[in-house]
Amino acid sequence: MSFVTLVRHGQASFFADDYDRLTPLGEQQSRLLGKYWARHGLQFSEVYTGPRSRQKQSASAAGEAMREAGLAWPEPIVIDGLDEFDLDGILHRLAPDLSRRDAAFATLLQRFRQSHGDHDRVRHFQIMFEALLMHWQSAPAAEPVHESWAAFRERVIRTIRQIVDRPGRGRRVAVFTSGGVIGATTSWALAAPDRTALELGWRLRNSALTDFVFTHNRLNVDSFNGVPHLEDPVLWTYR
Numbered sequence: 001m002s003f004v005t006l007v008r009h010g011q012a013s014f015f016a017d018d019y020d021r022l023t024p025l026g027e028q029q030s031r032l033l034g035k036y037w038a039r040h041g042l043q044f045s046e047v048y049t050g051p052r053s054r055q056k057q058s059a060s061a062a063g064e065a066m067r068e069a070g071l072a073w074p075e076p077i078v079i080d081g082l083d084e085f086d087l088d089g090i091l092h093r094l095a096p097d098l099s100r101r102d103a104a105f106a107t108l109l110q111r112f113r114q115s116h117g118d119h120d121r122v123r124h125f126q127i128m129f130e131a132l133l134m135h136w137q138s139a140p141a142a143e144p145v146h147e148s149w150a151a152f153r154e155r156v157i158r159t160i161r162q163i164v165d166r167p168g169r170g171r172r173v174a175v176f177t178s179g180g181v182i183g184a185t186t187s188w189a190l191a192a193p194d195r196t197a198l199e200l201g202w203r204l205r206n207s208a209l210t211d212f213v214f215t216h217n218r219l220n221v222d223s224f225n226g227v228p229h230l231e232d233p234v235l236w237t238y239r
Helices: 024-039 053-068 087-101 103-114 118-138 149-164 179-189 194-203
Strands: 002-008 046-049 172-177 209-215 218-226
Touching: 002 053, 002 149, 002 179, 024 053, 046 053, 053 172, 087 103, 087 118, 103 118, 118 149, 118 194, 149 172, 149 179, 149 194, 179 194, 179 209, 179 218, 194 218
Parallel strands: 002 172, 046 172
Antiparallel strands: 002 209, 209 218
C-alpha cells in the first residue's frame, strides 16, 4: 500500500496585482506543515509540485522546515499537469462575456466590483465565482477560456494516474497543487458528479491535506481538507 497527500498551497496574495505568491501567513502555514511532518517522522519518497509560484513556494517552505529538523526532503519535481484551471481566462474573458449574455450574472459581477472592505469583497467574490465556475463547468468548449472543464478534468486525472502508476511499493508521495486539482481528484476517486469537484474545492483551506491510499489500479480517499498542523483556527484561511 502506498500513500499520496495532495497539499493545497498556502495563502496567496488575493486581490493583489500578483496573486501568484504566498503571503507571510501562507509561508507560515507551509512551514508549520513541514514542522508537523517532521515531528511525526514522516519520510517522503517523492515530492511533486505544480508550476505556479504559490505551489512551488509552499513545497519549498515545507521542505525547508523538514530539512532543518534533520529529515530528508526529495527535490520537488515540477509537473505542469498539476496547474490550476485557467483562472485568468475564467475571470478576465469568460466573466465579462457571460455578463453581457446573462443579466443575473451581470448583477453578481457588479455587486462584487462595487463591494468595499476585505470581508465584503471576499463574500461577493465567492458568490460571483461559484456562479461563474458552474457556468464554465457546463459550458461548451467554445467558451473564451484556454481550457474547458472537460479538458481540465482529463488533464488532472491523467497527471495523477501518471504519478501513482510509477514503479515502487510502499511509496509516500507529497503533491503541492491548488484547490481545483484537489477537488477534481477527490471527486474522481469517489466517482462523484462533476459539480462535487467544484464544491469540494471551495471548502479547501490553505495548506490543507487530502490523503489517498493507492495501489497500481486503485485510488481511495483516506481524509479530506485536514489542517492538523494549524492548531490555532486564526491560521485557517481559504484564499
